[in-house]
Amino acid sequence: MRAITITRHGGRDVLAVLEHPDPSPAPGEVRVRVAAAGLNFAEISARQGLYPDAPKPPCVVGYEVSGTIDAVGSGVTDFQIGDRVLALTRFGGHCDLLCVPSVSAFRMPEAMSFAEAAAIPVNYLTAHHMLFHIGTVHPGSSVLVHMAAGGVGTAVLQLLATVPDVVSFGTASAGKHAHLRAQGCTHPIDYRTKDYVAEVRRIVGDRGVDIVLDPLGGKDWRRSWDLLSPTGRTVAFGLSNVIDGQKRSLWRVIGQLIKTPRFTPLAAMDLNRSLQGVNMGHLWDEVDMLHGQMTAIIALYDKGVIKPHVHAQIPFSDAAEAHRLLEDRENLGKVVLIPDGAAQT
Ligand SMILES: NC(=O)c1ccc[n+]([C@@H]2O[C@H](COP(=O)([O-])OP(=O)(O)OC[C@H]3O[C@@H](n4cnc5c(N)ncnc54)[C@H](OP(=O)(O)O)[C@@H]3O)[C@@H](O)[C@H]2O)c1
Structure with missing residues (x-):
């Protein structure tokens, strides 16, 4: 082969x-x-x-x-x-x-x-797992997703469209906003020219958002946390900020690790917030769980709800x-x- x-x-x-x-x-x-x-x-x-x-x-x-x-x-x-x-x-x-x-x-x-x-498999299981198993999106939830025009982001937006009255924010380059809207995104944000935190706050006010799906890491995990409403959930699922260009830079990696926030259970309790982590590769052997999710995803495809x-x-x-x-x-x-x-x- x-x-x-x-x-x-x-x-x-x-x-x-x-x-x-x-x-x-x-x-x-x-x-x-x-x-x-x-x-x-x-x-x-x-x-x-x-x-x-x-x-x-x-x-x-x-x-x-x-x-x-x-x-x-x-x-x-x-x-x-x-x-x-x-x-x-x-x-x-x-x-x-x-x-x-x-x-x-x-x-x-x-x-x-x-x-x-x-x-x-990777895009839709990751999205489904974050929204319906751990991030628990409800009707009326507000959700911010980063890298929204990529594979996972597109799957997230399509799945969010199955829940009534969700308000979604997606960060992506401006040229990708038509794609985001076509997937159901309520508020595309050009993170290259606008501060996404200020932009989200301008729209939702001080209350913040219910869920942030954050594959950026480093200082963005802190910014995601600070954007959460009471009962809000941050899902950390990637560290894309360490990548810039074709070859790795150890300085960039160290810089992002230094900026990674340290959370305590006390802060989570006081603020009624949670931090959740996802690494689907480490769940590939959770056969029963994945079968339930994949069956749901294939059924949504059959109904024409996702593509x-x-x-x-x-x-x-x-x-x-x-x-x-x-x-x-x-x-x-x-x-x-x-x-x-x-x-x-
Ligand atoms: N934990 C898990 O189980 C799991 C599973 C799947 C994916 N992930 C993570 O989720 C993230 C998205 O994955 P994906 O496969 O959906 O990505 P993808 O399709 O490759 O999306 C890439 C897009 O994200 C944007 N972007 C933002 N920051 C970037 C950066 N530093 N480098 C490159 N592109 C960047 C770019 O669009 P703009 O033009 O809008 O910037 C780019 O076109 C990654 O961090 C990945 O590792 C995690």
């Missing part, structure tokens, strides 16, 4: 499509002939050497794929060769053939394309371009990687 391989930490030139041995399914596994694989911000961090969970290079990363089952291991009764599935992987997803436990695979609806299917926004489908052989789209902040929604020559029907 062929896989996009991070040969060492560094810029986009460290990516190479290399041959690896074909895997065979172990008991309880299915083998998927990959048609599309999702690219996530985490994999940009992994290439740069800023993602502690990632395997050491040379390595193949990737959390999600879609494709067709071409072999089943012993004991698998719920899938057959030829089934179209989307699947969760913990690394190794950026390849054209891989094995996953059958519990990590989900049958695709007929109307769903492979590109859409590869855009679902992944695929910004670009890029062949494996041009993986550096796919990484560039995210690094240069050009993407709206999801960038999907396609094995060269893979059938899309």
